[in-house]
Amino acid sequence: MAVLAILEAKPMTGYELAKFFDHSIAHIWQASHSQIYPELKKLEREGLIEAKQQARGNLATKSVYAVMPAGGDELERWANQVVPPLHERSPELLKVMYQEWASYQVAEQQFEAHRVYYLQLYVKWAAHAEDLRLGNTDLMRHRLKDASAEASAAVLAYKVHVYEGLLERAQMEIDWATKGIALVERLLAEAGTPPGHRAASPSSARRR
Amino acid sequence: MAVLAILEAKPMTGYELAKFFDHSIAHIWQASHSQIYPELKKLEREGLIEAKQQARGNLATKSVYAVMPAGGDELERWANQVVPPLHERSPELLKVMYQEWASYQVAEQQFEAHRVYYLQLYVKWAAHAEDLRLGNTDLMRHRLKDASAEASAAVLAYKVHVYEGLLERAQMEIDWATKGIALVERLLAEAGTPPGHRAASPSSARRR
DNA sequence: CTACGCATGTAACTAGTTACATGATTCA
DNA sequence: TGAATCATGTAACTAGTTACATGCGTAG
Numbered sequence: 001m002a003v004l005a006i007l008e009a010k011p012m013t014g015y016e017l018a019k020f021f022d023h024s025i026a027h028i029w030q031a032s033h034s035q036i037y038p039e040l041k042k043l044e045r046e047g048l049i050e051a052k053q054q055a056r057g058n059l060a061t062k063s064v065y066a067v068m069p070a071g072g073d074e075l076e077r078w079a080n081q082v083v084p085p086l087h088e089r090s091p092e093l094l095k096v097m098y099q100e101w102a103s104y105q106v107a108e109q110q111f112e113a114h115r116v117y118y119l120q121l122y123v124k125w126a127a128h129a130e131d132l133r134l135g136n137t138d139l140m141r142h143r144l145k146d147a148s149a150e151a152s153a154a155v156l157a158y159k160v161h162v163y164e165g166l167l168e169r170a171q172m173e174i175d176w177a178t179k180g181i182a183l184v185e186r187l188l189a190e191a192g193t194p195p196g197h198r199a200a201s202p203s204s205a206r207r208r
Numbered sequence: 209m210a211v212l213a214i215l216e217a218k219p220m221t222g223y224e225l226a227k228f229f230d231h232s233i234a235h236i237w238q239a240s241h242s243q244i245y246p247e248l249k250k251l252e253r254e255g256l257i258e259a260k261q262q263a264r265g266n267l268a269t270k271s272v273y274a275v276m277p278a279g280g281d282e283l284e285r286w287a288n289q290v291v292p293p294l295h296e297r298s299p300e301l302l303k304v305m306y307q308e309w310a311s312y313q314v315a316e317q318q319f320e321a322h323r324v325y326y327l328q329l330y331v332k333w334a335a336h337a338e339d340l341r342l343g344n345t346d347l348m349r350h351r352l353k354d355a356s357a358e359a360s361a362a363v364l365a366y367k368v369h370v371y372e373g374l375l376e377r378a379q380m381e382i383d384w385a386t387k388g389i390a391l392v393e394r395l396l397a398e399a400g401t402p403p404g405h406r407a408a409s410p411s412s413a414r415r416r
Numbered sequence: 417c418t419a420c421g422c423a424t425g426t427a428a429c430t431a432g433t434t435a436c437a438t439g440a441t442t443c444a
Numbered sequence: 445t446g447a448a449t450c451a452t453g454t455a456a457c458t459a460g461t462t463a464c465a466t467g468c469g470t471a472g
Contacts, residue, residue, distance in 0.1 A: 001302065001303075001306075002302055005302075005305075005306045005309075013450085013451070013452090014451075014452070014453090015449095015450060015451050015452075016450095016451095018451095025305075026295070027295050028297075028298055028301045028302050028305060029297050029298070029302050030295065030297065030432095031432090032432080032433075032434090033451090033452075033453085034432090034433080034434080034435090034453080034454080034455095035431080035432065035433085037451095037452060037453060037454095038453085038454090056440080056441075056450080056451085057440065057441055057442085058440095058441095059440070059441095060439085060440050060441075060450090060451080062450080062451060062452090063451090063452090075306070075309050076309050076310075078303070078309075079303060079306060079307060079308075079309035079310035079314070080309075080310045080311060080314045081314075082314060082317050082318050082321050083299055083300050083303055083318070083321075084321060084325070085300050085321065085322050085325045085326070085381075086299075086300075087234070087235045087238065088296040088298075089236075089237050089238065089460095090236055090237070090296075091291055091294075092291050092293050092294075093236045093370055093373075093374075094209065094210055094213075094236050094237050095209075095286070095287060095291055096366055096369070096370050097213075097233075097236060097366065097367055097370050098209075098213045098283070098287055098366075099287060099362075099366045100359065100362045100363045100366055101213075101283050101284050101286075101287035101288075102284075102287035102288045103288060106287070106288045106289075106290060107366075109290050110290050110291070113290050113292065113293065114293050117292070117293045118293070150398065150399060151308065153395065153398065154307075154308045154395050155308045157391055157395060158304055158305065158306070158307045158308055158315075158391075159305055161304070161384075161387070161388055161391055162301055162304050162305050164384075164387075165301075165380075165384040166301075168380050168383075168384065169377075169380060172373075172376050172377060172380050173293075175376075176369075176372075176373040176376065179369070179372075180369055183365055183366075183369055187361065187362050187365060190358065190361065191358060221422085221423070221424090222423075222424065222425095223421095223422060223423045223424075224422095224423095226423095227422095238460095239460090240460085240461075240462090241423090241424075241425085242425080242426080242427095242460090242461080242462080242463090243459080243460065243461085245423095245424060245425060245426095246425085246426090264422080264423085264468080264469070265468065265469050265470085266468095266469095267468070267469090268422090268423080268467085268468050268469075270422080270423060270424090271423090271424090297432095
């Protein structure tokens with residue numbers, strides 16, 4: 001569905017799609033080229049998209065895929081079904097849950113990595129949200145060029161809303177990680193390490 | 209690793225593990241019995257856990273799995289590696305991104321489902337966090353019964369921190385969905401429907 | 417004696433990752 | 445002429461889901 005939705009805005013080659021999944025939409029949905037190429041073939045077999053051969057250079061050609069009417073119908077059908085939100089699996093939260101097995105140092109590093117990760121995402125997402133608002137993205141220009149003002153408003157508004165949610169999420173994650181670091185510091189202090197003495201991990205108390 | 213961590217707190221049968229994955233840990237990690245049983249066999253082959261046959265009734269037996277020393281080492285090794293946080297795929301956000309293809313009604317239902325989902329999670333998580341804090345869970349009692357006060361503090365503190373994060377997350381999602389509903393209402397109003405006239409989906413403007 | 421919970425599996429399938437491969441084009 | 449980028453694939457593998465199956469124990 002992500003492939004269909006993107007191609008609907010602008011016909012593309014598999015390569016361009018892969019690039020696109022790498023930046024713009026990357027943090028909502030990802031796909032590698034090894035997944036995209038077979039998927040394109042499948043969508044073509046189902047009559048939802050169509051490949052047009054385009055020359056590149058003298059010898060080579062490339063396949064530019066565009067959405068067919070049946071593909072538009074499929075998109076609309078999909079969009080009009082409510083999906084139940086679901087619980088993601090989080091390898092990271094799982095680890096934090098059992099962080100008493102780790103040294104204080106590693107526990108702190110884990111939170112720090114979390115903080116840095118979402119700080120970077122915050123910046124990236126904020127920039128992308130701004131581009132969206134200004135209609136600055138390639139795809140938005142294509143998507144909106146022959147839409148009514150009213151329709152454009154909706155197209156934009158939903159996407160901006162998604163990014164606002166992502167930004168709040170990032171902020172929340174940053175706060176959580178910061179509190180996590182403080183927690184580790186507190187535990188470390190409470191462990192009552194005498195000066196000049198390196199604290200052992202709490203898990204080592206368990207072993208013996 | 210989830211299986212190892214749980215079994216370390218208390219030896220269990222595959223069935224009990226499956227139950228456990230259904231409630232307590234369910235929103236951090238899930239696993240169905242059809243995944244658990246083969247996994248237990250695999251962990252046993254690797255020497256990380258060991259099955260003890262226990263009678264149940266007269267004829268039947270059951271396998272209770274317990275963590276072996278090698279399993280403890282493996283847990284410690286795992287916990288002491290920082291995992292890079294990662295970008296989940298979100299089918300729901302993907303749909304909201306392209307919600308201009310849906311009717312206003314479905315768009316609103318999607319946000320409403322999101323709100324209700326996280327409201328329920330909020331209640332469930334809050335209850336579980338409270339149980340954790342009071343040491344009210346079965347597993348916590350086992351886990352802590354022969355630990356030092358200091359070690360217990362860490363065991364508890366990390367888990368509580370995870371649940372506090374989940375609660376903030378749920379709150380954030382509820383707010384986001386509520387704003388989403390308001391957004392749909394606004395778009396609907398701006399679409400300028402005359403009284404007594406049913407609004408078409410914005411996507412239908414695109415088609416033709 | 418019946419229903420519900422305990423207990424344990426397998427099979428078929430879908431999705432996704434990582435690695436292996438290849439070749440043309442374009443720009444410095 | 446070499447490196448970066450465009451372009452397109454396949455193979456092997458891991459994880460996870462859904463559905464199919466079976467049978468004992470226990471309480472009412």
